[in-house]
Amino acid sequence: MHSILAVDDSASMRQMVSFTLKSAGYNVVEAVDGQDAWEKAGGRTFDLVLTDQNMPRMDGISLTKKLCESPQFKATPILILTTESSDQMKQAGRAAGATGWLVKPFDPNKLIEVIRKVIV
């Protein structure tokens, strides 16, 4: 079973994402912000990291950067959930080493659809 680290500071989004992923048969570990995710990521691996962009303490881009710099997560796909689809955000995501982005709002099916493309 694939494991996904879902990072979002909003409880409702986190629950929605987590529930969607679990219904689709994934293992989900939730984190409330980048810092929390970074702490939870230590000592284990994930098949995918799904992170919100705008969060307190550590945002999605910083988390991506940190994960990509660590040998353990160098090859882990990272998707950034964002409400901004601006080029600026995309460039920042690309520079940080993210695999892709998904614009909010999205519906549960789309999320699964995108994830199926990344984790086969």
Place this chain on the structure above:
Amino acid sequence: MAETSMDSSSAAAGIDLSQFYQVFFEEAGENLEQMEQLLLELDVTAADDEELNAIFRCAHSIKGGAATFGFADVAELTHQMETLLDNLCRHELTPTPAMVDVLLQSGDALKAMLARHQGSGGAEVDTTELLFNIRAMVSGEAPVAALTPRASAPETVAPAAPAVRPAPTTGQRVVELQVGPLSNPAQADNLLELFKEITDLGQIEPLPEAPGLHGVRRFKVSTATPESDMMDLFTFHVSRDQVKFVAYGDDAGQAAPATPTADPGYGFFEPVADAAPAKAEVAPETGYGFFDNAPGAPQQAAQAAAAPAAASAPTPAAKAAPKVDKPAAGGLEASTIRVSVEKVDQLINLVGELVITQAMLAQNSRSLDPVVYQQLVTGLTDLDRNTRDLQEAVMSIRMIPMSTVFSRFPRMLRDLANKLGKKVELVTQGEATELDKGLVEKITDPLTHLVRNSCDHGIEMPADRIAAGKPEVGTITLAASHQGGSIVIEVRDDGKGLSREKLLKKAREKGIDAPDSLTDQEVWNLIFAPGFSTAEQVTDVSGRGVGMDVVKKNITSLGGTVEIDSAEGYGMRVAVRLPLTLAIMDGMSVGVGEEVYILPLSSVVESFQVSAEMIKTVGGSGRVVEVRDEYMPVIELEKVFDVPRFDWEHNSGIMVVVEAESGRVAVLVDELLGQQQVVVKNLETNYRKVNDVSGATIMGDGRVALILDVASLVRRSRH
């Protein structure tokens, strides 16, 4: 690959987003509260990035959830707020008090919208003006290039947003109307009829079914009718959540907040060779994308293969799914239920009766031989404990912290101070003090009045304050605390205080008998006289002099008292004291002669046996007792209540030290009978007000005992 993708999509198709609504509402409520607090604390002249970011994040978070869960109005407003805040964070705009105002008003509007979505009713919230104001602030002061590269062209018609572009909702416009998914698409023909019947509605033309939206009827509508009015008409034929307005002919901007589920567009960062059937599907920059060569990014071929599969599995979450995985209610764990206060009161009443019955049983069983009735006695002990626990649990339902009352004041005071041109800071203390919900509701209005009064009449204009050598910013303090068996809520200000001369003069003008010999306390109390107002000018803030007497009346009706202290030039303090009129309390029963009295246990400090030489007479009649080098006034209950004595030999020999209003007295009684819970019955409503008595109760043996008002006993000792 294609099959896998399809299967997985359908597996998740049945997810019902409404299961997350409750969490979203709670979260949005918290965010709104936090935002309001941050906005109130924001120093406009020196806003730091961290604060602005925190405010931005609140709006952003609400927007994300609202858009995801389909609350279009909330999403639209938060989106505009976010745009403004984003400009502030990027220093493209500088914060102004007007911006803070508009953001606060938006917060209020959002609260109303959320309440509406939660089903608590209320009128539809009109945000036209708010949206207009925010947009004006964003576009009026910032260069167009600030945030939205494509905003420059269509700005005049519908101010474009960067990520989401809602359909215009008012004015003459052309929009696409989507109805469905419908089990019977012919249902939507009713709408065509509707437009025929009501010509003012505008023009409607059917559009071909979109490939990505199965069972959804599309229409092109040219109209000047507000969206909400159309919605009201449509709902006669189709349910509200099946109707969506989207921008007509707008492919890239389909990700409107109103239509998360109708979003037909998604595409790839890299153009896909095998063009997907829906035209919107090849539109870049929608939905999601992958970066080249990033870990795990799908290859071109995989994308091409997946695209048609994904297209054939459209994603209306609202679509009735054949098999809905019923979730294990995980999303609603933290939920609450709303119960009418009457039900809670009924429960409390019943528990009250139960407590009396239990006390009666306990008393009657004392004469039983514990050896013979061992099981019964054990059972009664358990009953005692369970009753107590039950009662605590039931009472706690009604208890809410004072912070729920206090939290409304920062905002109110800010608006008020702005209106008056004053500078006021609010300090709150003892917010965790719990108070019965019934009392909280009734005390809110009087407190509001007192705070308004302090701001309006108490705090001086900034210039006057500086001239008087005071800090420019006035302080109003709200403090709550439990004192003995009552709750004291104080409203203090460091304003100009009450003027003895002015009050006396005013009283005489009003024809009130006010001799110079009145004590300060009596002079202050003059402001409670009906029709008395101390302000030279009547303002629209503190009312027209009907204020204080009404405040006093309201508090008195709760069985409370109001005390005023003031020093001219230094401020004033109004203390509202509410007796614990809760249905049940812990009491210590004491015997005097044949009578039994109850002392609130919370006010009892200690008790001890006293000998005659410990009691000393001072100043003729006053008697004091020495306790550990401290002299305390003695109150002889026997004399206070004229208890008849048949037993002349007996002398009271027990002192119970009680505390109230930061004063202590020693109450002289015959014996301590024990402590127990008593059900408080209001004496005033059943008989009349009796001095030094706060209520009555029925004892286990059926006798009536008076509950003593300790605060009143302490006050008695001071005179």
